[in-house]
Amino acid sequence: MSAAPPIMAVQNVVKRFGGFTALNDVTTSFAAGRLTSVIGPNGAGKSTFFNVLSGSFPPTEGRVFFNGTDITGTPQHKLAHMGIAKSFQITSLFPKLTVQENVRIAAQAMRSRFGLWQPRSALNLSDAVEALLLRVGLQDRRHESVDTLAHGQQRSLEIAVALACEPKLLLLDEPTAGMSPEEAREMMDLILKLNAERTVILVEHRMKLVMGISDRIVVLHHGTLLAEGTADDIRRHDEVKRVYLGQSV
Amino acid sequence: MESNTRPAATAKAGPMGGLVAVIARHRVLAALVVLAALPFVTPYEALAVNILIFGLYAMGFNLIFGYAGMLSFGHAALFGLGAYGCGVSIAKFAIPWFLALPIGIAVAGIGSVVIGWFAIRSRGIYFAMITLALSQVVYYSAYQWVSLTGGEDGLRGVNVPAIDVFGLHFDMLDPLVKYYVLYALAAVAIALFSRILHSPYGAVLEAIRENETRALACGYDVARTRWLAFILSGVFSGFAGALYAIHLSVVPIETLNYFNSAEVLMITLLGGMGTFFGAFVGAYVYIMLQDVMTVVTVHWQLVVGILFVVLILFFPRGIWGSLLKWVRA
Helix, strand or coil, X not given: CCCCCEEEEEEEEEEEECCEEEEEEEEEEEECCCEEEEECCCCCCHHHHHHHXXXXXXXXXXXXXXXXXXXXXXXXXXXHXXXXXXECCCCCCCCCCEHHHHHHHHHHCCCCCCCCCXXXXXXXXXXXXXXXXXXXXXXXXXXXXXXXXXXXXXXXHHHHHHHCCCCCEEEEECCCCCCCHXXXXXXXXXXXXXHCCCEEEEXXXXXXXXXXXXXXXXXXXXXXXXXXXXXXXXXXXXXXXXXXXXXXX | CCCCCCHHHHHCCCHHHHHHHHHHHCHHHHHHXXXXXXXXXXXXXXXXXXXXXXXXXXXXXXXXHHHCCCCCCCHHHHHHHHHHHHHHHHHHHXXXXXXXXXXXXXXXXXXXXXXXXXXXXXXXXXXXXXXXXXXXXXXXXXXXXXXXXXXXXXXXXXCCCEEEECCXXXXXXXXXXXXXXXXXXHHHHHHHHHHHHHCHHHHHHHHHHHCHHHHHXXXXXXXXXHHHHHHHHHHHHHHHHHHHHHHHCCECHHHHCHHHXXXXXXXXXXXXXXXXXXXXXXXXXXXXXXXXXXXXXXXXXXXXXXXXXXXXXXXCCHXXXXXXXXXXX
């Protein structure tokens, strides 16, 4: 496969909610610098898998590794400082603050811990904020408050906020959720560009969107790892065809 | 402009909004100008001192309640610890006032470190209940430890008849002089408080209140940020308590009573939670109302209660908060 060492790996991960097993013995790894998509039909365990990767909750069994370090159960805020950022499936921003302030506060997390006496502007984050706004094309909306933005723009801001911690690994949970096909294509272009500088793991419900851009695809079904490989491998995979019955893969 | 507390709102402002923006930019100065005139808009000076002290107390409470979004029902303990810390130092150990004040603040600080450590792990109603329970522990401890605190009778003999600084003599028995001495001390606290709100830490507090999950994902240690907010809030409340001890010359046990926790909540809600001036507006209205109504009826709390219900129903932002909204709309 690839020569690069894995940036992230999961080993025999099991996640149970009461009697329900959402993830059952999943083992896989993600190569650094690549764009990997995690796909699967509804209820496949994609979101649970995403939450285990991003540290929202620890797995019931098994271990999660980041750059060779065991990060199972590490508090979320520490993961951000290690270089793992995420965007949420349901837009999660600071709704009453402006676009600019959303990005600024996210960027600030990497600079100071508890600065009590200097003013906020003393941190000199404007260049970083400017670059991030340009990156996602929101520079003209900077003074607007988040709740006045269109859905697609909120999704873009979500990416900018995630990028603000200068992550080595970007985890995206259905970044195109609720987007028009047009917006979704633009988002995929953006994700490809972001992938040029960092590893991206993308959870996506719509299979067609990710087929063209992913280096590797992981297919989950009923909480187990059904298949993994290149887009061509997945297209030819009999089990995947059966699971996605009726859809042209 | 990026450093403003409410950047979204200042963008769209009419002529009145422009005035509000100017006041917001110089909020410490504005607060100090208004407070300087306070003894002349109250029936007597001692009332102005009460408004100043309870405004300060509500300002501290507002940090955890309005800015961090957590309802503490135990701030009487922090206010009271400040009052007893300062009062006991003066009355029992004859420590000069300028050392007794920081001792009071430190005692309240230690109290908030401990209470905060336990309470910060819980949310919502549980946070309110734990802070209430722990403040009751402080209340009964002071109640029992008669030799130190005077118990039920309160602590007597917190006498600071005069203050001499830089060769100047201030007669604390003159109510107007006392007001301006306490005002000068409060000014330092108000300036510090504004600075904290303006700091990167203040921005994090707002962010956590807006969206805790996102703040965590951004890399903020939410639990520690909240703990620090509780401690800072306690330090300001304790400072108000310490001034209260000097003001009254006694520390009544009621300072530690849970009713005192409820009062600061009422004051903050009346004025407007999460607003800089709300604490003092609320203190003014509450204490003036109490003063006027006690003359008319012994059931003054009934009147305050009705006003409170009306405000919560129709003006949940409080007096200052509603005014701001009206001006900016």
